[in-house]
Amino acid sequence: MAEAGKLRFHVPEPEVRPGGTPDFSNVPIPKAGSVPKPPIDVDPREIRDLAFSIIRVLDRAGESVGPWAGMLSDEELLEGLRHMMTLRAFDARMQMAQRQGKTSFYMQHLGEEAVSCAFRRALDKGDMNFPTYRQAGLLIADDYPMVTMMNQIYSNEADPLKGRQLPIMYSSKEHGFFSISGNLATQYIQAVGWAMASAISGDTRIAAAWIGDGSTAESDFHSALVFASTYKAPVILNIVNNQWAISTFQGIARGGAGTFAARGLGFGIPALRVDGNDYLAVHAVAKWAAERARANLGPTLIEYVTYRAGAHSTSDDPSAYRPKAESEAWPLGDPVVRLKNHLVHRGVWSDERHAQAETEILETVIAAQKEAESHGTLHAGGKPSIRDMFEGLYAEMPPHLRRQRQQAGI
């Protein structure tokens, strides 16, 4: 017992550390289909409960149930499955490429594929995402060429970013994918600004902001919520809660009470919590938020409850801070397996076709990789020019940079 009157300092700790048995029994998982679907013009005060529950569509049997179900056709779901499988195969190949020394760095999406792949389907052409480094599914699901992504990862002669950016920091205006920055949370407020600009211009396009659980602690998260709330900006404020910020469990960013979604409530922003490993639920919720934004009803905050099954990055070893089998114990399962089971349940997919698709997708990814490697990898083959290092900083190169370029011998 502490001495009376003396204060004690509190530091949250995850329930289990390496060596322990993973235990998510204290994570309440509502039944699929149990959360109501409000009208898009609902008063945020009437749906405060949704910030503390989890919207789920796919049940244990692989059936889609409840008010958020039934928004996608079989074809769309099959395509969604292919997107997620492609992202997973892409990740595996690039992870291996990093281990082989073909690039310096990579970050996987393992276990989080549904979030960005399903979200992309809820947006229209011309809408703009402000992603973090873990939403490449937005590109895959928009059919951005994998070869171009790999060229960026390899920093080769065909790298669209000319070797200036760390691997996976993609940029594609055409595909509604804002340039990724290494600085966390900065893009969250920028997304709100983009949405404000769309409203100022009388446009119909909307923005989507992305952030992880850990980065919600950054001040730009607060800035974004203030501005989105004040100006009723047409933006979807996404929080991907994968439980971990490198080695730091989500309780360090969130504390012991509430949810990340609940942070929206104080700003008067409707806040939803969704099963991030449920492709159908992610899409349904994203669609709801997009419709709200397009109807000029303002921002929506969405927390995707998921689990970072892989290491934080190729520079990270999670066995140093969490139990090895923790991802297997995660109660929301695997997004690919769950959608696959649903499609099998619907009778439009089978184990055989799935295995065949896996092979085909892997072949496609390998073919893309071969093509990308023909343009070079980080340490071999074609490279961006040294000239590219000096160009493109300003619209017009100022005299001091011209002098430095000459000193560099170019």
Added chain:
Amino acid sequence: MARKTMIEAIRDAMDVAMGLDERVVVFGEDVGFFGGVFRCTQGLQAKYGKSRCFDAPINESGIVGAAIGMAAYGLKPCVEIQFADYMYPAYDQLTQEASRLRYRSNGDFTCPIVVRMPTGGGIFGGQTHSQSPEALFTHVSGLKTVVPSNPSDAKGLLIAAIEDPDPVIFLEPKRLYNGPFDGHHDKPVTPWSKHELGEVADGHYTVPLGKAVIRRPGNAVTVLAYGTMVYVAQAAAEETGIDAEIIDLRTLLPLDLDTVVESVKKTGRCVVVHEATLTSGFGAELMSLVQENCFYHLEAPVVRVAGWDTPYPHAQEWDYFPGPARVGRALIATMEA
């Protein structure tokens, strides 16, 4: 053509830019209905509406971050940070985002924003209403940094900054808002209506970024100055009788090195003056460039006159502010070296 204060000239610049291009939007704390704590945006909301000129929450990172997003969309935001002393919460957005967006996306996205900030001391502003943080911007690749010293330049430079395709930090010496100031705080202030540079042309014109101007031609020594220090240097030259050539840099980055080098090669001597603290201030960069480019023409060491390496004090204002006496002593010392 009419005589205007720097405040009116800056307001006029935004008015002209907003009138010509509907992508130009203006916002910041107290900038909308009230027209700014320094009146620089007075009347703009009434004229252009709330979607073109509006009040912002007190959140500098939010103001600049939102402006970057707007610029990525295709607008041309001209935002205000109420005092340069309060830009620090936005420093991440300015230095890691605005400055690099074009570079890191290879031109896929660009950031044509202007961030206006009242800067400088001499107004009993104390520690957080007097700072001159320009060196914290000139050190950042991808930003441009501008400091006007008079109404005519302020308007032309601000229009040029708004039209520039890249992010511009626009530092407005608030001591010069209502009239030129030469550091003689004991004398009554002359208004811009009595100064020829208060003459501001109507309508659209620009003063190109990256071009310095010689305010006082001379042969004995080159003085490199900007903002309020231009007038302090002029007073010091008159009071010492030294035939100084005073260069108003106007844009610190990109710097008009040609004008600087030509002058120093002619005079053989150089004094650098700024309000900002000495160590690692922009003056160090100017000295280095002069040394590198004019070494064989120099007849004396290059001298700096700057704010002391302390936070900007309140009661000791005139012992801190580099006034004409201190600058004059440096001129004499350089001539005697």
